[in-house]
Amino acid sequence: MDIKNRITGEVYFVTDTVVDWVDIFSRPIYKHIIIESLQYCQKEKGLIIYAWVLMTNHMHMIVGANGVNKVSDIMRDFKKFTSKEILRILLVEPTESRQEWMLNRFEYAGKNDKKIKNYRFWQEGNDAQAIYFNDFFNQKLNYIHENPVKAEIVNRAEDYRYSSAIDYAGGKGLLEVTIV
Numbered sequence: 001m002d003i004k005n006r007i008t009g010e011v012y013f014v015t016d017t018v019v020d021w022v023d024i025f026s027r028p029i030y031k032h033i034i035i036e037s038l039q040y041c042q043k044e045k046g047l048i049i050y051a052w053v054l055m056t057n058h059m060h061m062i063v064g065a066n067g068v069n070k071v072s073d074i075m076r077d078f079k080k081f082t083s084k085e086i087l088r089i090l091l092v093e094p095t096e097s098r099q100e101w102m103l104n105r106f107e108y109a110g111k112n113d114k115k116i117k118n119y120r121f122w123q124e125g126n127d128a129q130a131i132y133f134n135d136f137f138n139q140k141l142n143y144i145h146e147n148p149v150k151a152e153i154v155n156r157a158e159d160y161r162y163s164s165a166i167d168y169a170g171g172k173g174l175l176e177v178t179i180v
Contacts, residue, residue, distance in 0.1 A: 009064050009065065009066065010065075011063070011130070011137070012064070012071050012128045012130055012131060013060070013061070013128070013129045013136075014061050014071070014075060014126045014127065014129075015058060015059070015060050015126060016058060016079060016122055017057065017059075017122070017123045018123070019121060019122065019123055021057045022057055023056040024056070024057065025054055025162075029089065033082055033089075035054075035175065037085075038175055041074050045065075045073075046065045046067030046069050046074070047064075047069075047071075047074050048063060048064040048065060049062075049164070049177050050062040050137075050178050051140070051141050051168075052163065052164050052175065052177070053144045053162065053163040053165075054163070060147065062141060079121075079126070082121070083120075086121055090103055090106075106119040106120055141168075141180075144164070145158075145163060145164070145168065148160035148162075157169075161174065
């Protein structure tokens with residue numbers, strides 16, 4: 001597979017991690033915020049998703065952008081919105097047994113950052129790595145899809161609901177994925 005023939009523009013492997021690796025995405029309510037926000041970014045901001053996986057405390061994606069927005073701008077806005085929405089739910093709805101502990105972790109991280117008022121949800125940055133070569137793309141694609149298998153959540157990558165592995169196996173996942 002030659003990614004240069006199937007992809008236009010810049011493509012990145014990005015990783016976004018929750019502060020202190022807090023396992024917040026073990027609850028569906030928080031996973032759905034991520035999915036809905038990614039769908040919005042695809043529809044309204046031009047985010048192109050080639051591969052993705054949402055684990056309990058981090059997310060990996062291979063992404064690009066079409067239109068005026070750059071990947072870095074889209075990801076910045078995505079992280080800003082999702083952190084506010086998840087924190088809003090944590091603060092007002094009793095949906096989480098670990099609520100107090102989580103808020104303490106996020107507050108501590110926020111107090112140590114002059115740019116943050118109260119809470120920091122995501123670690124700073126998104127560890128974006130530009131993808132120029134097929135081998136690197138394929139390595140990251142495999143890494144993304146095998147994450148839930150290595151974590152012993154599923155036996156087969158395509159069985160994990162919060163991933164694009166099902167799309168690459170011929171099925172239909174939760175997000176629109178551009179198959180390469």
